[in-house]
Amino acid sequence: MQNLQIKLAKRPIGTPDRSNWSIETHEVPTLQEGEVLVKIQYISLDPAMRGWMNDAKSYIRPVQIGEVMRAGTAGEVIESKNPQFKVGDKVTGALGVQQYAIAQGKEITKVDTQLAPLTTYLATLGITGLTAYFGLLDIGTPKAGETVLVSAAAGAVGSIVGQIAKIKGCRVVGLAGGSQKCNYVIEELGFDACIDYQKDNLKEELKAQCPAGIDVYFDNVGGDILDLALTRINKKARIIICGAISQYNNTTPPKAPNNYLSLLVNSAKMEGFVVFDYANQYLQGIKEMAQWLKEGKLNDKVHIVKGIETFPETLLMLFKGENFGKLLIEVA
Amino acid sequence: MQNLQIKLAKRPIGTPDRSNWSIETHEVPTLQEGEVLVKIQYISLDPAMRGWMNDAKSYIRPVQIGEVMRAGTAGEVIESKNPQFKVGDKVTGALGVQQYAIAQGKEITKVDTQLAPLTTYLATLGITGLTAYFGLLDIGTPKAGETVLVSAAAGAVGSIVGQIAKIKGCRVVGLAGGSQKCNYVIEELGFDACIDYQKDNLKEELKAQCPAGIDVYFDNVGGDILDLALTRINKKARIIICGAISQYNNTTPPKAPNNYLSLLVNSAKMEGFVVFDYANQYLQGIKEMAQWLKEGKLNDKVHIVKGIETFPETLLMLFKGENFGKLLIEVA
Numbered sequence: 128m129q130n131l132q133i134k135l136a137k138r139p140i141g142t143p144d145r146s147n148w149s150i151e152t153h154e155v156p157t158l159q160e161g162e163v164l165v166k167i168q169y170i171s172l173d174p175a176m177r178g179w180m181n182d183a184k185s186y187i188r189p190v191q192i193g194e195v196m197r198a199g200t201a202g203e204v205i206e207s208k209n210p211q212f213k214v215g216d217k218v219t220g221a222l223g224v225q226q227y228a229i230a231q232g233k234e235i236t237k238v239d240t241q242l243a244p245l246t247t248y249l250a251t252l253g254i255t256g257l258t259a260y261f262g263l264l265d266i267g268t269p270k271a272g273e274t275v276l277v278s279a280a281a282g283a284v285g286s287i288v289g290q291i292a293k294i295k296g297c298r299v300v301g302l303a304g305g306s307q308k309c310n311y312v313i314e315e316l317g318f319d320a321c322i323d324y325q326k327d328n329l330k331e332e333l334k335a336q337c338p339a340g341i342d343v344y345f346d347n348v349g350g351d352i353l354d355l356a357l358t359r360i361n362k363k364a365r366i367i368i369c370g371a372i373s374q375y376n377n378t379t380p381p382k383a384p385n386n387y388l389s390l391l392v393n394s395a396k397m398e399g400f401v402v403f404d405y406a407n408q409y410l411q412g413i414k415e416m417a418q419w420l421k422e423g424k425l426n427d428k429v430h431i432v433k434g435i436e437t438f439p440e441t442l443l444m445l446f447k448g449e450n451f452g453k454l455l456i457e458v459a
Numbered sequence: 460m461q462n463l464q465i466k467l468a469k470r471p472i473g474t475p476d477r478s479n480w481s482i483e484t485h486e487v488p489t490l491q492e493g494e495v496l497v498k499i500q501y502i503s504l505d506p507a508m509r510g511w512m513n514d515a516k517s518y519i520r521p522v523q524i525g526e527v528m529r530a531g532t533a534g535e536v537i538e539s540k541n542p543q544f545k546v547g548d549k550v551t552g553a554l555g556v557q558q559y560a561i562a563q564g565k566e567i568t569k570v571d572t573q574l575a576p577l578t579t580y581l582a583t584l585g586i587t588g589l590t591a592y593f594g595l596l597d598i599g600t601p602k603a604g605e606t607v608l609v610s611a612a613a614g615a616v617g618s619i620v621g622q623i624a625k626i627k628g629c630r631v632v633g634l635a636g637g638s639q640k641c642n643y644v645i646e647e648l649g650f651d652a653c654i655d656y657q658k659d660n661l662k663e664e665l666k667a668q669c670p671a672g673i674d675v676y677f678d679n680v681g682g683d684i685l686d687l688a689l690t691r692i693n694k695k696a697r698i699i700i701c702g703a704i705s706q707y708n709n710t711t712p713p714k715a716p717n718n719y720l721s722l723l724v725n726s727a728k729m730e731g732f733v734v735f736d737y738a739n740q741y742l743q744g745i746k747e748m749a750q751w752l753k754e755g756k757l758n759d760k761v762h763i764v765k766g767i768e769t770f771p772e773t774l775l776m777l778f779k780g781e782n783f784g785k786l787l788i789e790v791a
Contacts, residue, residue: 178724186724349720368723383715388681391700391731392510392518398730399723 428452760784
């Protein structure tokens with residue numbers, strides 16, 4: 128059986144293109160005792176992937192040249208020599224950008240597609256949802272009545288952050304690019320307001336939409352928006368540094384938050400996190416979000432692109448802001 | 460009785476000079492019922508004063524043009540129409556840069572000069588010591604064996620921060636300008652190491668002196684040093700933004716921490732604070748530091764300049780890094 132794999136061919140400078148990838152086909156090896164063969168059905172596309180392509184010390188080791196690109200995936204067990212898994216089991220795990228993967232067992236997790244569709248386990252009930260959940264609740268600690276600002280509000284993480292903040296009784300203001308996204312953020316996700324950073328006067332709109340200032344800013348983008356948000360924070364505000372998608376393809380150092388001394392005069396904090404820090408609390412987060420999904424309080428929006436061979440271009444949709452909700456590749 | 464007062468005459472652009480001040484002499488008014496007349500003996504010089512001179516929204520209202528410059532002071536009650544104070548009482552309070560002040564009572568605090576010299580109540584047992592104490596312990600939460608980096612280590616706050624971190628069992632590395640200061644920081648204050656930012660290769664020395672990385676960085680200076688420290692922080696590091704003395708006289712926006720995404724990959728935080736946030740815990744801090752002073756674990760170093768009329772130039776010593784320990788003006 129042939130396995131199409133997408134490997135890192137060379138490290139990108141700036142925005143990656145086809146030359147950074149090698150698309151290869153290899154025979155799937157014979158299973159050894161204890162192994163499981165997974166047919167990958169969905170591949171998760173995440174901004175963090177861009178960081179994994181750099182040869183830099185980070186929270187996780189870089190993907191090596193010639194290695195299958197790291198990615199979260201969901202699929203089905205089609206062969207098993209591991210007593211914990213049987214053919215037909217649906218599983219998730221970081222199995223990479225490929226059609227088939229051999230797993231040892233501990234790196235995959237069985238999921239129940241009676242409870243939620245398989246794609247949900249890569250979106251709200253996956254790393255994406257958990258990132259929103261723990262970043263907002265553990266670092267942001269939003270309280271009812273507070274104002275929560277969320278950048279990349281139409282994106283996978285941002286859309287969940289805003290919805291959870293609404294559940295917690297906050298005024299929730301999103302930032303997104305374009306009126307179509309802003310409408311989606313307000314109408315489908317239920318944010319109180321959404322600022323179109325492509326069109327609006329950011330400074331004025333931030334003031335208008337956050338009349339009581341900003342208590343929590345969940346930052347997915349970095350750059351000028353972070354810098355501007357710093358000028359509007361309240362006493363004891365919490366800024367959650369989840370990402371800086373505006374900066375990941377830069378070939379110059381990231382745009383820094385010049386206004387960081389606002390943290391001092393406001394006794395505020397800016398804190399980063401990596402979702403893996405919360406691994407021993409994942410189950411709690413999944414349980415609570417599953418309940419919210421069931422109650423219709425969370426809208427689990429996935430944006431599916433078909434065909435694993437589209438990976439090099441589909442990845443770039445994240446940086447161009449072309450996705451609504453969680454971006455996935457459907458392999459088959 | 461004549462009272463020499465130093466008032467803000469015009470707001471500075473960049474480094475303040477004599478033209479920003481007006482030195483005036485006025486008759487001390489007659490005391491009203493409930494009032495206290497204080498003869499000011501020592502005036503505290505603090506980097507924060509530079510911020511109070513700007514017409515900008517901050518944690519405290521700006522000093523107004525024509526108003527006596529705000530300053531922490533210590534002195535003696537020489538006349539009292541308030542039953543809570545009697546002539547001869549030693550008191551501290553933010554009574555401003557002047558020789559005499561009329562207080563209503565609630566803005567001054569009696570201190571016991573049997574327990575510690577009056578100057579100590581402006582240094583270790585005053586706002587300076589409390590800034591070090593709460594910033595380090597509440598935000599920095601240093602644990603034995605961790606590495607604590609302190610900038611402006613020979614300064615009033617930095618010198619106390621480092622000594623408290625030593626009490627807590629940390630490896631303590633200072634940053635100071637010049638070999639004389641570095642020697643003082645190591646020999647008199649007991650830091651484990653001190654990097655001379657005027658001479659040393661900062662990047663290399665930071666690596667050499669913090670071989671296990673930085674767990675806590677107490678930042679008094681901002682600028683390039685903060686940016687560099689960000690590249691050496693450990694997982695879950697805490698950066699305390701206490702000040703940015705390198706930036707206060709800038710006429711351009713402060714040098715921003717370009718490497719702030721280090722907070723993300725290290726799940727670290729950068730948090731500002733204002734000591735007034737801890738007002739209801741001051742007594743606890745004073746009590747513990749008084750005990751450390753008594754046990755000889757804290758060295759309460761004051762740097763005294765004589766003459767209130769030197770104020771315009773003495774203030775600048777802070778920005779030139781010319782003080783060792785807490786800078787005070789002795790009024791008489």
